[in-house]
Amino acid sequence: MLSxxxxxxxxxxxxxxxVNGVSVRLAAGALVGxxxxxxxxxxxxxxxxxxxxxPSAGRVMLGDQPLDRLSRxxxxxxxxxxxxxxxLAFEYSxxxxxxxxxxxxxxxxxxxxPDDLRIAREALAATGTGHLADRPFHELSGGExxxxxxxxxxxxxxxxxxxxxxxxxxxxxxxxEVSSLLLRLNQDHGVTMAISTHDLNLAASICRxxxxxxxxxxxxxxxTDTVLTPENVRRLYDVEADxxxxxxxxxxxxxxxxxxxx
Amino acid sequence: MNxxxxxxxxxxxxxxxxxxxxxxxxxxxxxxxxxxxAFDRSIPWEENVDxxxxxxxxxxxxxxxxxxxxxxxxxxxxxxxMLRNPLATPFTLGVSAGGALGAMLxxxxxxxxxxxxxxxxxxASFAGSLVAIGIVxxxxxxxxxxxxxNVLLLAGVTLNSFFSALILFVQYLSxxxxxxxxxxxxxxxxxxxxxxxxxxxLPFVVAAFAVFAILPRTLNVLTLGDDVAAARGVEVLRAxxxxxxxxxxxxxxxxxxxxxxxxxxxxxxxxxxxxxxSDHRIVLPAAAxxxxxxxxxxxxxxxxxxxxxxxxxxxxxxxxxGPFFLWLLVKKS
Numbered sequence: 209m210l211s212x213x214x215x216x217x218x219x220x221x222x223x224x225x226x227v228n229g230v231s232v233r234l235a236a237g238a239l240v241g242x243x244x245x246x247x248x249x250x251x252x253x254x255x256x257x258x259x260x261x262x263p264s265a266g267r268v269m270l271g272d273q274p275l276d277r278l279s280r281x282x283x284x285x286x287x288x289x290x291x292x293x294x295x296l297a298f299e300y301s302x303x304x305x306x307x308x309x310x311x312x313x314x315x316x317x318x319x320x321x322p323d324d325l326r327i328a329r330e331a332l333a334a335t336g337t338g339h340l341a342d343r344p345f346h347e348l349s350g351g352e353x354x355x356x357x358x359x360x361x362x363x364x365x366x367x368x369x370x371x372x373x374x375x376x377x378x379x380x381x382x383x384x385e386v387s388s389l390l391l392r393l394n395q396d397h398g399v400t401m402a403i404s405t406h407d408l409n410l411a412a413s414i415c416r417x418x419x420x421x422x423x424x425x426x427x428x429x430x431x432t433d434t435v436l437t438p439e440n441v442r443r444l445y446d447v448e449a450d451x452x453x454x455x456x457x458x459x460x461x462x463x464x465x466x467x468x469x470x
Numbered sequence: 471m472n473x474x475x476x477x478x479x480x481x482x483x484x485x486x487x488x489x490x491x492x493x494x495x496x497x498x499x500x501x502x503x504x505x506x507x508a509f510d511r512s513i514p515w516e517e518n519v520d521x522x523x524x525x526x527x528x529x530x531x532x533x534x535x536x537x538x539x540x541x542x543x544x545x546x547x548x549x550x551x552m553l554r555n556p557l558a559t560p561f562t563l564g565v566s567a568g569g570a571l572g573a574m575l576x577x578x579x580x581x582x583x584x585x586x587x588x589x590x591x592x593x594a595s596f597a598g599s600l601v602a603i604g605i606v607x608x609x610x611x612x613x614x615x616x617x618x619x620n621v622l623l624l625a626g627v628t629l630n631s632f633f634s635a636l637i638l639f640v641q642y643l644s645x646x647x648x649x650x651x652x653x654x655x656x657x658x659x660x661x662x663x664x665x666x667x668x669x670x671x672l673p674f675v676v677a678a679f680a681v682f683a684i685l686p687r688t689l690n691v692l693t694l695g696d697d698v699a700a701a702r703g704v705e706v707l708r709a710x711x712x713x714x715x716x717x718x719x720x721x722x723x724x725x726x727x728x729x730x731x732x733x734x735x736x737x738x739x740x741x742x743x744x745x746x747x748s749d750h751r752i753v754l755p756a757a758a759x760x761x762x763x764x765x766x767x768x769x770x771x772x773x774x775x776x777x778x779x780x781x782x783x784x785x786x787x788x789x790x791x792g793p794f795f796l797w798l799l800v801k802k803s
Contacts (some may be wrong), residue, residue, distance in 0.1 A: 255697065258700075258701050259700075260697050260700040260701055279703075279705070280700055280703050280704060280705050280706075281703040281705075282703075283703070284701060284702055284703030285703070287701070288701065289697075289698070289701035291695075291697060291698055291701075294694060294695070294698065295695070296693065296694065297550075297551075297554035297555065297556060297693045298551070298556065298693050298743070298748040299743075299747070299748050300690075300747075300748050300749075301747075304690075304747075304748075304749060305694075308690055308691050308694065308702060309702065311687060311688075311691050311702045311703050311704070312702060312703030314687070316684050316687075317684075319473050319474040319477065319751075320473050364702070
């Protein structure tokens with residue numbers, strides 16, 4: 209339902225290609241992980257897929273329409289984004305942040321009605337943050353903030369969710385909670401997702417497909433169990449790793465062993 | 471939580487307070503007058519001294535205070551949200567410096583071409599503001615992608631100092647009378663003398679407020695950052711353009727009417743946020759209303775504290791604004 213066709217991108221006209229000839233395809237219901245070292249172009253690829261940046265070459269298609277033909281409002285009703293960090297310039301309560309997710313569904317002078325409030329409350333409940341609704345956002349912990357931001361994206365009621373390192377600031381407990389939340393949203397609510405992450409084990413435990421990126425290019429992509437090999441981990445991170453199937457969970461797990469020179 | 475009810479209630483309360491202040495302020499002064507008598511239509515106009523003082527002598531000044539205060543406060547709110555910087559003011563982006571330079575050139579060169587009862591100084595001031603807006607906008611939009619808020623800020627700050635230097639230069643070459651008039655203008659003064667300057671500034675202010683009316687929820691989302699706002703369905707560049715141009719135009723009109731009256735555009739939004747939170751659907755109208763009342767009250771102080779001497783209102787707002795700002799900084803840290 210969302211695909212990038214041979215997209216390239218540079219931030220400055222004379223700058224380097226941050227994304228270089230990448231083609232990816234998110235089928236309806238997919239749960240795709242995007243892995244790669246720092247600076248590999250994961251965040252930029254997500255920006256191209258969400259249309260907040262236009263590719264320098266190639267195109268992004270949402271269904272059968274080019275993304276840049278649609279208004280931001282139309283795109284936002286179908287694609288929601290969870291950014292890496294959210295810094296507020298002004299003080300808002302958690303529920304106010306979540307209600308901002310309803311923005312693309314409201315007219316210029318329309319005020320959030322009972323339905324919008326219900327959707328926002330459900331999003332808070334789904335992320336286990338109902339009790340934080342009236343707390344000032346800036347007083348929350350990193351993990352609580354991240355879950356509020358995910359709730360805001362859920363409140364957007366989009367069929368597609370793009371997440372940029374959603375668990376980066378979370379402790380182990382919340383990492384587990386957020387990853388099971390994402391899995392639930394995907395399996396029970398049919399939300400299609402792409403998740404960029406540095407957490408190989410998170411990716412291995414919930415993503416059915418992986419895209420490995422390095423230096424702006426796709427190194428490998430496909431079903432998790434065929435892509436996540438010791439050879440690929442070495443090519444991706446210059447790290448020698450053990451990859452095996454965890455006996456209890458049945459997920460693949462990656463244990464880094466040592467750094468190798470390229 | 472009924473959001474619409476909350477917006478309507480808070481804004482109505484602010485509106486009642488503002489209307490009360492605007493009606494009360496003209497009754498205060500060297501001669502006390504009665505509001506009831508001023509509005510008593512059974513007394514002929516020629517014999518109704520209270521009505522004459524109210525409508526001719528004092529109301530224009532109060533209305534210009536209300537218009538300037540509402541405009542600077544609302545423009546402050548819009549620019550702070552757009553720049554994601556609570557310390558921005560309507561004067562940060564160089565509009566007022568352009569307006570000041572225009573006014574001062576009109577004074578120095580003795581331009582006396584008035585239009586429709588409006589003297590040359592406000593017209594030149596407004597023209598100066600438009601030049602400043604044009605320069606800053608051109609610089610900021612020459613970036614490849616969108617309006618860069620950093621460039622806006624840098625261009626504004628630089629333009630402010632450059633125009634200030636030009637002002638000092640022209641002033642150095644001016645004679646004593648011209649210098650005095652310039653300094654007096656820079657202090658801010660709401661004694662407009664008649665309704666004509668208010669009516670001349672009104673169309674620009676009304677146009678700007680019409681744009682402000684469609685912005686508030688977009689401003690909320692914009693404060694989360696450009697990328698997040700875009701992902702929430704905001705056409706970021708369009709919203710930034712509307713916010714910058716409308717707020718700057720309104721500021722230029724306000725400055726041409728009352729001079730660069732400082733601190734209103736920053737104290738009022740802060741105070742209002744302390745009371746009503748950060749939702750711009752409430753903050754924007756509430757700040758406009760409170761800005762009007764605040765400015766009228768400051769001007770009331772300016773013309774009564776040392777009566778019969780009338781102080782420029784800019785001195786009062788700065789005397790209140792400076793310490794208030796320091797208090798705000800101490801409280802935040």
